[in-house]
Amino acid sequence: MLEGQRQGDGAMELSERTIERLCAYRRILGHLLKEGKDRVFSHELAAQQGATAAQVRRDVMLIGYAGSPAKGYDVAGLREHIASLLHPPLERGVVLVGVGHLGRALLAYFAGRRAPLGVTAAFDTDSEKRGRIIHGCRCYGLEELEEVLGRQWTPVAMIAVPGEAAQGVADRLTACGVKGIVNFAPVLLHVPEDVVCEDIDLSVALEKVSYLACSKVHYGKAN
Amino acid sequence: MLEGQRQGDGAMELSERTIERLCAYRRILGHLLKEGKDRVFSHELAAQQGATAAQVRRDVMLIGYAGSPAKGYDVAGLREHIASLLHPPLERGVVLVGVGHLGRALLAYFAGRRAPLGVTAAFDTDSEKRGRIIHGCRCYGLEELEEVLGRQWTPVAMIAVPGEAAQGVADRLTACGVKGIVNFAPVLLHVPEDVVCEDIDLSVALEKVSYLACSKVHYGKAN
């Protein structure tokens, strides 16, 4: 079979799990490229990602890419294929609401990232932060949210405000046309049907690990 | 049927998904308690957590707690039941490795938490941080890791160091007897069978939401 793209990509539905793995594959493929590796086998990718070889092959199959049985996958080609799938051309960046400790850490984390993951504006109620540039990102007062997003719309936002304020912020963001939210506040956000919301709950993550670590029985997960 | 604890709890295996939901229920029940609510129905908990009523009932059933058809669940009782399950008495706290932007945000986030989630010590290669107290947590040089953990063992650690350093840190932590790791570095950690590792990958989370937000077809998730 011909290596590279296959037909059939375009209108299939990838599960969230699959998308997460694809993001990880893409990053790993980037590392491999830097190391000068130009071919990779499914079991190698699997080892670096914490999945099985069969899982990797299925994921790759789902997005319509093909490797060669003899040489595995083309690193650059697969990376590019995944990238073009994950980053449709319409993306313009991300805004952040809440420039407390966590918000600043997020700004630092994503500072200097390329287009789709770059933070283009940050907002906070603390008027002292207005006008400052933190980790390369311009800060605005929260009251400027609608104006700035009207001028420079972005499809995705991160919320790093206290729990009590999060729903209000989410409402204003979705009213501005934001379609995806990464929520770090420890509350469930109610958003319109057509908006995606991913909750990252640090307390829950820590408590879960704490429980699993202390419970004698845990079925080995990674490695 | 009698309300409250039922027999059969103790030696069943809860799925990770279930544990995450239980953590969330516990926090929500805490909020409800503060609001003076002393009874709650499964569909109310479900609405606040983003699950279905059936899911809530099954989770509660799995941990061996019982409500009453007429009045729902006892808020305080259920909260206490979940808490005693999630926090076995042997837990002693958490250590943090990596006191960069993200590490400091984590210290701030968990500052003032009760026993099992409190950060008892932080470590960093930057010798300038040694001896300082950041958000109430004492910082040590990374070379002191073994000594401090030997003196004051903790079962759980968070890793917030650059990707290149993460595996080395994980090795040292597991050698010290750490059994659970929350990893914020964007690499898969190889840990022994009996160690749990939860990866929180901010890039992946953001990319995923970005993709889902921009793809026209997304099956409604939350709400």
Add this chain to the structure above:
DNA sequence: AGATGTGAAATTCTTCACAGCG
């Protein structure tokens, strides 16, 4: 009537296993 507790169905996700290619 409306809620819980729970077996059973349905759905989703992962692994197996093997044909086929280089």
Add this chain to the structure above:
DNA sequence: CGCTGTGAAGAATTTCACATCT
């Protein structure tokens, strides 16, 4: 041969549906 591509089996998780209780 070992590896990919993939149908089919298997596991895990969620939802349905209804008996039961108050």
